[in-house]
Amino acid sequence: MPNLADVDLADLDRFTAGFPFEVFDVLRREAPVWWHPPTAHTPGGEGFWVLSRHADIVAAAADSETFSSETGGGRDGGGTTLEDMPRGFAVGALLNMMDDPRHAQFRRLLAPTTSPRALRAIETDLRRRAIDIVDAALAKGECDFLVDVAAELPLQAVAELAGVPQEDRHELMNWANVTLDYEEREIGQTSDRVAAAQAQMFVYGTTLLERKRREPPTEDLLSIVTHALIDGEPLSENEQRMFLSLIIAAGSETTRNSIALGMSALSREPEVWERIRRDRTLLPSAVEEMLRWASSTPYNRRTATRDVDLHGHRIRAGDKVTLWWASANRDDAVFADPYAFDVSRNPNPHVAFGRGTHFCLGAALARMEMRVIFDVLLDRVAGVTVTGPVEYVRSNKHSGVRHMPVTLVGRS
Numbered sequence: 001m002p003n004l005a006d007v008d009l010a011d012l013d014r015f016t017a018g019f020p021f022e023v024f025d026v027l028r029r030e031a032p033v034w035w036h037p038p039t040a041h042t043p044g045g046e047g048f049w050v051l052s053r054h055a056d057i058v059a060a061a062a063d064s065e066t067f068s069s070e071t072g073g074g075r076d077g078g079g080t081t082l083e084d085m086p087r088g089f090a091v092g093a094l095l096n097m098m099d100d101p102r103h104a105q106f107r108r109l110l111a112p113t114t115s116p117r118a119l120r121a122i123e124t125d126l127r128r129r130a131i132d133i134v135d136a137a138l139a140k141g142e143c144d145f146l147v148d149v150a151a152e153l154p155l156q157a158v159a160e161l162a163g164v165p166q167e168d169r170h171e172l173m174n175w176a177n178v179t180l181d182y183e184e185r186e187i188g189q190t191s192d193r194v195a196a197a198q199a200q201m202f203v204y205g206t207t208l209l210e211r212k213r214r215e216p217p218t219e220d221l222l223s224i225v226t227h228a229l230i231d232g233e234p235l236s237e238n239e240q241r242m243f244l245s246l247i248i249a250a251g252s253e254t255t256r257n258s259i260a261l262g263m264s265a266l267s268r269e270p271e272v273w274e275r276i277r278r279d280r281t282l283l284p285s286a287v288e289e290m291l292r293w294a295s296s297t298p299y300n301r302r303t304a305t306r307d308v309d310l311h312g313h314r315i316r317a318g319d320k321v322t323l324w325w326a327s328a329n330r331d332d333a334v335f336a337d338p339y340a341f342d343v344s345r346n347p348n349p350h351v352a353f354g355r356g357t358h359f360c361l362g363a364a365l366a367r368m369e370m371r372v373i374f375d376v377l378l379d380r381v382a383g384v385t386v387t388g389p390v391e392y393v394r395s396n397k398h399s400g401v402r403h404m405p406v407t408l409v410g411r412s
């Protein structure tokens with residue numbers, strides 16, 4: 001059993017075998033509001049609060065005045081990652097690192113493009129794309145499930161929705177991958193590869209957004225942000241560029257990891273695969289269980305804006321407070337037998353998409369993508385065997401899969 005004195009949630013080497021759920025079992029039981037002391041790995045030499053129980057996390061996410069996604073307590077930077085992001089550049093400019101009222105105004109602009117109704121209109125196209133992706137992987141037989149299957153549909157879908165030319169999508173994803181992986185650096189550090197990827201993304205984004213500004217408005221997300229006005233003013237160039245980075249990273253990364261980790265769980269239970277294949281009414285609840293299981297965004301940070309008492313602890317204005325969605329999703333106060341992968345679990349109030357005002361903007365899209373790709377896989381694939389170790393991204397911010405070698409057997 002992990003000893004709290006040895007826990008270091010900023011040591012990324014502890015995440016390379018997947019999310020350390022066992023550490024959070026201890027935290028939920030023994031220290032649900034835990035002050036993580038500063039370690040050699042904590043950015044800025046600072047400690048931070050760790051919330052691990054479902055109820056506390058839901059309550060904190062619902063109270064965005066006390067737990068800010070921007071900053072608090074006179075702190076310079078802030079944001080939703082452990083390391084402080086600079087004010088103006090990321091904090092207050094990225095949609096997810098912005099507080100209301102501007103956050104709500106910005107978010108409202110995007111609602112029509114990401115509503116379930118708008119998404120139903122692209123479902124047929126996504127299904128056609130999913131069939132091509134699965135057939136190409138089946139033709140190989142042995143493939144990398146992450147690269148060949150899981151990554152493609154979310155990437156193609158987000159390129160479509162954002163209005164990014166499909167032929168540029170892999171380049172954009174590669175830049176995003178470099179910035180989301182801490183392969184050769186620690187939290188709060190950059191590297192030559194990261195700086196180069198960011199510079200290329202900057203140039204690409206500037207050119208694409210200039211084109212969108214010149215062209216007549218359409219309904220894609222980038223066209224909306226380039227033409228929109230908030231309080232009579234256009235969004236700043238930085239806000240627009242940041243939005244492009246956010247949407248490519250958020251839209252491609254998280255969903256592919258939930259698809260891959262969901263497939264990995266299902267591959268261990270061929271009889272469950274058969275059950276869902278025969279009874280597709282199980283697919284929506286199976287998707288919810290895959291989302292809970294994968295918890296592909298393990299945490300988001302907030303900053304306390306005022307002193308607040310929680311379970312006998314005083315959280316002070318300016319303290320970093322981390323909300324561990326992945327831990328909430330294994331809380332046995334909410335989920336019976338939380339380590340059982342149960343595709344008919346109902347209710348399933350997981351928080352894989354967060355909660356409150358920053359609830360994932362792409363949740364309906366991600367759910368639809370997962371439903372479509374698994375529907376096509378169930379139609380065409382008789383069996384999936386994971387043939388080698390799943391290789392994880394070195395990060396505590398994304399439960400990311402780098403590679404997942406599999407053998408796919410087609411249904412004759």
Ligand code: HEM
Pocket residue numbers: 069080095096097107158246247250251252254255258291295296297300301325351352353354355357358359360361362363365366
């Ligand atoms: C399985 C897939 C996904 C997971 C697990 C996931 C997870 C999350 C979580 C936990 C948050 C809340 C962040 C916070 O509270 O600080 C969030 C926000 C967000 N997500 Fe997702 N996401 C997924 C897919 C997507 C997709 C496909 C898109 C793009 C179309 C997207 C775009 C966003 C955006 C823009 C936000 C910020 C919303 C705001 O601040 O109001 N996500 N996501």
